[in-house]
Amino acid sequence: EVQLLESGGGLVQPGGSLRLSCAASGFTFSSYAMSWVRQAPGKGLDWVSGISDSGGGTYYADSVKGRFTISRDNSKSTLYVQMNSLRAEDTAVYYCAKGSTAGIYVDENFDYWGQGTLVTVSS
């Protein structure tokens, strides 16, 4: 059974930093791309960042480019996102999502999702 378990969320002040983790199990983690998708309270889904199976390809939404860094440790089956210079508008539930392909390809879909971790940016 595929499981994705996010952790690391919490309350942080504007300008602060936070690192989220997503521990994966039930599939060959090193064979699939992964993404972070967020959802602000009461709002829709917003793709944040994606990373290829090897970690050699990384992609970001313009809204987080230069502030967030996605990475993965295939030996630990864990996905990360380092979030710096946080803003109030980054407040959201952050989901990790398993891609259906090895890379960020056109036929990718998000076939499994974690339950999310809440990040609140407020003073």
Place this chain on the structure above:
Amino acid sequence: DIQMTQSPSSLSASVGDRVTITCRASQSIASYLNWYQQKPGRAPKLLIYAASNLQSGVPSRFSGSGSGTDFTLTISSLQPEDFATYYCQQSYSTPRTFGQGTKVEIK
């Protein structure tokens, strides 16, 4: 970036109704369109991938169609467990983008 626009934003329907949700892309995305269902407090769930392919385990009352810029998600006979918010998402290019969502409510 490719903009995804869903309509309607919300709808009210009764159990047994046929429901259709549309999704329009701001440019052609071929068939690289996925649909997700999200219930309150829960993670999204993949329903349809590549415009018309039913994800394993998803009931056959769900179907998808379309290509290019215009897509539809159809629920042939709405069931109580189908009341949720539905999102389309394009995988043609990065950044991946989602529609704003369609909330299906009980009439």
